[in-house]
Amino acid sequence: MKLEITRIxxxxxxxxxxxxxxxxxxxxxxxFKNREAIPEDLEVYQHIFLxxxxxxxQDLNQESSQVEVTDKSNSKYVWYKxxxxxxxxxxxxxxxxxxxxxxxxxxxxxxEALAQTVAILNAVSSEINQNTEKLKYINQLKSSTxxxxx
Amino acid sequence: MxxxxxxMNADLFMHQIEPMQAKLFRLARRLLVSQDAAKDAVQDVMVxxxxxxxxxxxxxxxxxxxxxxxxxxxxxxxxxKRNQNVSLTHENIEDNAKNIDQVIETQDQVQKLNNCIAAxxxxxxxxxxxxxxxxxxxxxxxxxxxxxxxxxxxxLSRARKALVKQMKRQQS
Numbered sequence: 001m002k003l004e005i006t007r008i009x010x011x012x013x014x015x016x017x018x019x020x021x022x023x024x025x026x027x028x029x030x031x032f033k034n035r036e037a038i039p040e041d042l043e044v045y046q047h048i049f050l051x052x053x054x055x056x057x058q059d060l061n062q063e064s065s066q067v068e069v070t071d072k073s074n075s076k077y078v079w080y081k082x083x084x085x086x087x088x089x090x091x092x093x094x095x096x097x098x099x100x101x102x103x104x105x106x107x108x109x110x111x112e113a114l115a116q117t118v119a120i121l122n123a124v125s126s127e128i129n130q131n132t133e134k135l136k137y138i139n140q141l142k143s144s145t146x147x148x149x150x
Numbered sequence: 151m152x153x154x155x156x157x158m159n160a161d162l163f164m165h166q167i168e169p170m171q172a173k174l175f176r177l178a179r180r181l182l183v184s185q186d187a188a189k190d191a192v193q194d195v196m197v198x199x200x201x202x203x204x205x206x207x208x209x210x211x212x213x214x215x216x217x218x219x220x221x222x223x224x225x226x227x228x229x230x231k232r233n234q235n236v237s238l239t240h241e242n243i244e245d246n247a248k249n250i251d252q253v254i255e256t257q258d259q260v261q262k263l264n265n266c267i268a269a270x271x272x273x274x275x276x277x278x279x280x281x282x283x284x285x286x287x288x289x290x291x292x293x294x295x296x297x298x299x300x301x302x303x304x305x306l307s308r309a310r311k312a313l314v315k316q317m318k319r320q321q322s
Contacts, residue, residue, distance in 0.1 A: 016314065018307035022285055044317050051263030056283045058176060 004031075005039065012045055029053060163203055167196065170213050173284055174220045180279040181224040183268060191227060195220045214286075217294045221276065228272075266316040274309035281306055 011028055014020045020028075032038070032046040033053070174195060179188035198219055199206065209215045267278055273295075280286045280294060291306075292299045 016307060016310050018281075018303040018310065022287065025282070025285070044314065044321055047259045047321075048263060048314065048317055051260045052282045054260045055176070055264060056285070058172075 005042075008042070012042070159203060163200060163206075166206075166212060167199060167216065170216050171196075173213070174216060176283065177217060177220050177276070177279055178224050180267070180275050181221070181272065182227060187227065191220065191223055195223050198223070211290065211293065214290045214293045217280070217286075217290075218296070221294060262320050263317065266313055266320060269316060270309060270312055273305060274312060277302065277306045277309050278313060282310075 008028065008031055011020060011024055015025065015028060028045075029049045029052070032049045035046075038046055171192060175188055175192045178191040178195075179185060182188050182191060195216065199216060206212060206215070267275055270278070276295065277291065280291045281288075286294070288299050288302055291297075292302050295302060297305075
């Protein structure tokens with residue numbers, strides 16, 4: 001296994017100098033395709049060789065179908081956007097409507113409370129006035145007692 | 151009689167050329183970046199090859215010849231800079247696609263590699279495409295590129311080193 005890795009490293013060095021044959025390059029490709037555990041410093045080469053393999057299989061029709069897929073997802077996103085905008089518009093309008101109702105309700109309550117307090121105050125004030133009239137008698141009593149004391 | 155011969159020629163032509171279409175397209179896309187521009191280029195090359203069909207019989211390596219025609223056609227397109235705008239919009243699309251694909255790691259790695267290749271100078275890009283992706287012999291590549299074999303090897307070596315460097319930078 002160690003020997004194999006050493007050979008691969010040698011092949012990579014040859015590869016970078018453009019000295020490998022097509023067979024040797026194929027060997028590198030199948031090595032990276034079939035191996036799971038790869039030394040960390042060779043991982044970049046795995047990505048490169050496996051990527052080459054993938055890039056060589058794309059053709060005209062495949063490409064157009066890929067484009068279609070992305071287009072579809074794009075249109076889906078457009079619908080998402082529209083849906084999100086609708087939701088925002090709905091929630092804000094509902095909120096505004098509710099708060100409007102709330103304010104009229106509050107207003108009504110406040111008016112009722114005002115009317116009640118006004119009525120209470122009127123009643124209280126009339127009671128107070130009634131009582132002040134009766135205070136005159138206290139003054140009379142005072143003067144009469146003063147008479148007798150003198 | 152003559153129409154019959156033409157018909158034969160057309161069948162033979164399609165039979166020979168059709169299997170190469172994907173390779174021509176990949177080379178054109180590597181050079182022009184834009185998908186649509188590459189498709190147009192392949193169509194134009196097909197027309198050019200059809201016009202030269204009388205000479206095609208003499209060509210020993212038809213595929214290499216078709217690749218040379220594609221290369222020259224794409225170089226002309228780049229010189230015209232007709233597709234500069236197209237390539238810009240295409241990059242946007244690719245970015246979008248990359249975001250969607252990020253979930254799948256292997257797909258992401260292929261995309262990364264593709265982007266790294268796309269960032270290389272044009273002659274590096276072409277050599278990587280021809281050798282590492284399409285697996286042509288050095289002899290064929292020298293023919294397609296109209297370069298000497300030694301020159302191909304020297305440039306390819308630089309291209310590979312540059313690509314590995316780019317990929318390492320991407321990984322870290």
